[in-house]
Amino acid sequence: MYELLKNLGAWLVSGEQWAGSDGIAHRLAEHLQYSLLATLIAAAIALPVGLLIGHTGRGAFLAINLSSFGRALPTVGLVVLVFLASGLSMWPVYIALVALAVPSIVTNTYAGMTAVDAEVKDAARGQGMRGHQVLLQVELPLALPLVMTGLRLALIQVVATATIAAYVSFGGLGRYVFDGLAQRDLVQVLGGAVLVALVAVVLDLALSGLQRLLFRHRPTGPAPLKSA
Amino acid sequence: MSVDWSWIGEHKGDLVSLSVSHLQAALTAVLFGLLISLPLAVLAHRVRPLRGFLLGLSNVLFTIPSIAVFVLLLPVSGLTRTTTVIGLTIYTLVVLLRNTVEGLDSVPHKTKEAAKAMGTRPLRTLLTVELPLALPVIMAGVRIATVMAISLVSVATYIGDGGLGQLFTDGFQRNFPTPVIVGVVLTLLLALVADAALVGVQRLLTPWARPRTRKA
Numbered sequence: 001m002y003e004l005l006k007n008l009g010a011w012l013v014s015g016e017q018w019a020g021s022d023g024i025a026h027r028l029a030e031h032l033q034y035s036l037l038a039t040l041i042a043a044a045i046a047l048p049v050g051l052l053i054g055h056t057g058r059g060a061f062l063a064i065n066l067s068s069f070g071r072a073l074p075t076v077g078l079v080v081l082v083f084l085a086s087g088l089s090m091w092p093v094y095i096a097l098v099a100l101a102v103p104s105i106v107t108n109t110y111a112g113m114t115a116v117d118a119e120v121k122d123a124a125r126g127q128g129m130r131g132h133q134v135l136l137q138v139e140l141p142l143a144l145p146l147v148m149t150g151l152r153l154a155l156i157q158v159v160a161t162a163t164i165a166a167y168v169s170f171g172g173l174g175r176y177v178f179d180g181l182a183q184r185d186l187v188q189v190l191g192g193a194v195l196v197a198l199v200a201v202v203l204d205l206a207l208s209g210l211q212r213l214l215f216r217h218r219p220t221g222p223a224p225l226k227s228a
Numbered sequence: 229m230s231v232d233w234s235w236i237g238e239h240k241g242d243l244v245s246l247s248v249s250h251l252q253a254a255l256t257a258v259l260f261g262l263l264i265s266l267p268l269a270v271l272a273h274r275v276r277p278l279r280g281f282l283l284g285l286s287n288v289l290f291t292i293p294s295i296a297v298f299v300l301l302l303p304v305s306g307l308t309r310t311t312t313v314i315g316l317t318i319y320t321l322v323v324l325l326r327n328t329v330e331g332l333d334s335v336p337h338k339t340k341e342a343a344k345a346m347g348t349r350p351l352r353t354l355l356t357v358e359l360p361l362a363l364p365v366i367m368a369g370v371r372i373a374t375v376m377a378i379s380l381v382s383v384a385t386y387i388g389d390g391g392l393g394q395l396f397t398d399g400f401q402r403n404f405p406t407p408v409i410v411g412v413v414l415t416l417l418l419a420l421v422a423d424a425a426l427v428g429v430q431r432l433l434t435p436w437a438r439p440r441t442r443k444a
Contacts, residue, residue, distance in 0.1 A: 072416050074392075077408055077411050077415065083400070084408065160292065200291035
């Protein structure tokens with residue numbers, strides 16, 4: 001075990017391992033590209049859907065069941081299936097990753113929207129706000145913490161799963177896991193896994209920092225009285 | 229991409245045995261996950277400093293790609309069912325631990341105080357008051373963990389024991405979509421059926437939560 005950890009440490013810090021087109025730096029960039037792009041596409045699809053379902057209350061059934069469907073969908077099967085259908089391209093990986101991320105974002109956005117106090121929405125309407133104004137100026141800001149939770153969850157899942165890109169002969173940190181597996185090289189597998197976990201944790205921390213920044217001005221209790 | 233129906237007919241027996249083995253791996257993992265996470269959750273609920281540590285640890289475990297978890301277990305348990313089950317158990321822990329802690333947190337303080345006032349001992353309070361009241365939240369976790377485990381079994385196919393996941397490798401290697409489609413559909417079906425069964429179990433376990441029907 002000690003020997004393994006020592007080799008792993010050496011693998012992670014060695015200069016030659018970081019350089020070149022199959023070096024860690026390049027694989028890391030690929031992994032980030034897959035993960036961030038997939039999460040962005042998923043957010044672009046899932047956020048409007050979640051907001052609309054939460055705002056109108058229509059399609060709640062869809063929002064609730066989508067998450068359980070998304071969890072049940074075997075990602076490996078999906079990647080292979082789209083791969084066989086579309087041939088050698090990045091499509092399968094992106095489709096599978098987006099399909100994985102959409103449910104978490106939709107359900108959490110929807111949950112955040114339904115958690116908004118009905119009286120607050122009524123008050124906004126009573127002040128003459130229109131539907132889209134209520135949505136963007138009242139519901140969305142109040143739902144944001146849960147929306148962010150959904151995004152963070154989706155990103156973690158996507159980063160961990162982007163490993164699969166290597167299975168259908170693409171790059172990313174999964175390359176080390178699958179190559180190491182094929183070569184029975186445990187240090188390489190372990191290195192890949194550690195790097196993926198690190199990326200996920202760092203990105204999650206970054207998002208949580210962003211979240212804190214966004215809500216710096218958000219009153220947590222009753223609004224303080226302002227002196228005229 | 230069309231489905232070769234005759235292939236399905238010829239492999240009926242294999243499909244059934246793969247489904248059974250798939251379900252077995254997932255359910256065993258959830259069972260072990262529950263056995264481990266229940267005491268840990270009680271501990272995390274009672275001892276505050278442990279709470280952040282345990283939940284944080286389970287979050288980190290969740291970020292490790294499942295394929296890596298399986299491979300890393302190879303030196304420990306080899307190319308066996310044990311490796312599959314241990315790997316899946318690690319993943320179920322994340323959901324089970326969080327939900328069980330949240331479930332225990334959701335039990336009203338007054339209810340626990342009342343039990344204490346009536347002279348109920350802590351262990352008995354836990355078993356007869358706290359756990360039953362936390363059950364809906366715990367069961368929600370069990371449902372998520374089960375569906376997740378069923379979907380994840382196929383990843384174990386890279387270490388030789390992935391239940392329906394073998395259909396994915398088979399289809400991939402032969403460039404033949406039918407087994408892959410069948411594998412995806414069967415995995416979804418297993419998850420759906422297991423989830424519905426757990427809803428039934430929850431109804432049986434929480435008779436007080438059922439909407440009352442008037443008796444004639």
